[in-house]
Amino acid sequence: MRELLLECQGWLAYLERPSVLIQLLLAIIPVAVSRRARQRRLIKHWPAEAYPFLGIILLTLAVLGLASVGHSFGLTLLLGLFWLGWFSLHLLHRLLLIWLPEEPTHQLESRLLRPAFLVAASIILVSEVDSIQDLAVAPLGELFGISINAGKLFEALVVIYLVLVGCGPPAAGLAWIAQRALGLRDGSRKAMELILRYTVVGIGLVIVAVQLGLNTNALIAVAGGLSVGLGFGIKEVFSNFVSGLWLLFEGSVRPGEVLLLDGDPCEVRRLGLRATLLWRDRDNAELLVPNQTFFTEATTTFTASDRMRRSQVSVGAAYHHNPSDVIALLENTALSVSRVLPHPAPKALLVNYGDSAINYALRFWIANPLDNSSISSEVSQAIWHAFKQQDIEIPFPQQVEYSMVWPPEKHQSNNGRT
Amino acid sequence: MLGLLTGLSLTGCSSWNLPNVLYLSLSTNSDQTIDATLLQDYREKLSILNGGYRQIHPSTYFQFSLYPEERIIQAMQRRTGAGLGPDVLFVNGETAKRLVAQRLADPFPINAALAQQLNPEDLQRMRITNGALAGLPILIQTQVACFNRKHLSQAPTTLQALLSASAKGHRIGLSIELTSLFWSAGSMGAVDAVQQLESGQTVKPDAKNSLTNWLSWLQNANHQQRVTFYANQSAALNEFRAGHLDWIPCSSVSLPSLRKTLGESLGVASLPSGPGGMASPINRLRVFALGRSSSQAGRERALAFSRFAVNPLVQHNLTVGAQTVLPANRFVKVPTQSSGTLKALSASKSSGQRSAAVSDLLHQDDPRIISAQSIISSLVFGEVSPNKAANDLIHLFQKER
Structure with missing residues (x-):
């Protein structure tokens, strides 16, 4: 490691060369000028996106100038190309947005394209000052008796990163194929996708370890050491991870499921390594709930065996209306609401005789548990209109206020009698 | 940039004295694979040279880069074009000639005192059409x-x-x-x-x-x-x-x-x-060729190091120590009686x-x-x-x- 750092330190001495300093300056100045010009809008009528072209023109002039006097210009050209490449990524972002939604575009850019560009640029730059081949074999130290060099470590990190970032789309594709072939539900597809991702990441890590030359005994030793560490140090993290895996296999909490959390139906958006991301319709909030919560506590789900939910609206009708007529009207009203499922059929019940009305409950089934509030509202409105049409009164408690006098003997009722 | 930043952090920002580094690029033979063993082998061999040189010039550091012989020209084209070429190239004689012909290395300015230490045949092998010396003979690989x-x-x-x-x-x-x-x-x-x-x-x-x-x-x-x-x-x-x-x-x-x-x-x-x-x-004459990107101080270091490398004592140590090469200095006696190799x-x-x-x-x-x-x-x-x-x-x- 020390040798590698000394090697990097040695590159500093290139600054001793006037030709290197001139090239660096001629690469930095055009970029700085174009940025400054964009910030101050020095050229009127130029959109902000056009200012990098000013930098490109200046860089081209600088390179041509150096070449015309027989000066080295490779470094200026290279740095200019890097800058052009970086600028092209901005343009590519807009192109990608034509075919892909915002979120995948952002992920593709931030997780793959930009890191890949930076790594490639670093390698090219290093190869300008040194031999990549001998840097790659520079020893960094030993791990379980295996000599690790810079190249091996770099390869391992790149593979791990690519596996972590890149296994998403293939896993999603395989899960989609499995869904088509086996007729799985969306929740099962998402669960399968996540399990495939974890499997690929696991296999990828083992392959990297084997590629590095770690033998199986060393891996077992690592696993043993980790298990002790997990027991003491990161118990909660590991517990949440295992809970997440268990829930996936069990299928009780999968992306797409609808759970009742604190009285509100929430949709499972993502089952992560540590926590589950839920979406609450009521206020569009996203809730991060540790996985072990679902593992250790009772959870109400609307989507375990099917996605239907039985909903209920309560209403009161005056005592003088025939309950049979009211019940029939309620059931017909529920059926008239489009989002109420005809099967199972809506069912109205006389619940009790209240103080001022006979109380009824109308129970009906809906397809999406998250639509409960809005459909209940629609049904309630339909009942109001139906009752009005049929002259069915919805009574409400009436109170009469009168003033008391003291002593009570002097008190008179409203009609003047004591 | 990463290297420069690392370098800055290692040297400490308070001191802006750049280290005296001699950049040395070496070519490997086609039957050699660049791996940790070869790197270590080269380091050990070169430590005889640079260790001795640093006793006289302790402030000079060496930075090596290894390239396969068949790729060194291409690498030098890229590096020299960016002004980041090495100060000295340790290559086969014919490669040195090609480097000079392609303006990737400068002819070696040899003086009479230095020339008389070397075999005239070796020097003749390194002469290019205009009579200049493409590289300074250092060793012979057989x-x-x-x-x-x-x-x-x-x-x-x-x-x-x-x-x-x-x-x-x-x-x-x-x-x-x-x-x-x-x-x-x-x-x-x-x-x-x-x-x-x-x-x-x-x-x-x-x-x-x-x-x-x-x-x-x-x-x-x-x-x-x-x-x-x-x-x-x-x-x-x-x-x-x-x-x-x-x-x-x-x-x-x-x-x-x-x-x-x-x-x-x-x-x-x-x-x-x-x-x-x-x-x-086919024996290979290994020579020092001068890179074209050096600063004035870098070129002086390169010349001083080249002169040091043909010093009889250094040549003797290189020959006897590694027992893999023969000296270019004609005044160095090879102890053939004591070593079969x-x-x-x-x-x-x-x-x-x-x-x-x-x-x-x-x-x-x-x-x-x-x-x-x-x-x-x-x-x-x-x-x-x-x-x-x-x-x-x-x-x-x-x-x-």
């Missing part, structure tokens, strides 16, 4: 015979003895790479013929006969049950290292890695002579004088070499007759002129 003492008590001294050894059950390995195989041309008396071919002269009937004889011997050798031809020298080396071969021709720079694997079992001897005379191994190297150097002209004319990525190897490959595996192969070689070299 080709010798490597054998496994456990299986073969003595190395064969003639081609006949070599084939007899194979008939007795000893496993012989050869490479079809022309530079590795050329030693046998001398033993079969075909050096002059190859030289005539390369220089574009009309090949005389006698020369063609000797060329055909050499090619016949190669084909005959492959007919022996225990003689194996490999596609390249590194494959033969790996088999020898693994104990699957008892005798191979090898470059002296491969000796350290072979010693590490075989230990005392490794024997080193001269290559076998034959009816045509001594073997004609150095004796073999010296003998190889002497017999290789004849092939010096050939090796100067051919470089490793010369397209003629690739075509010639293809012809030799067809010959060795019996697809073409020696006569046809000789005609093909003559046609190839005359066409390419």
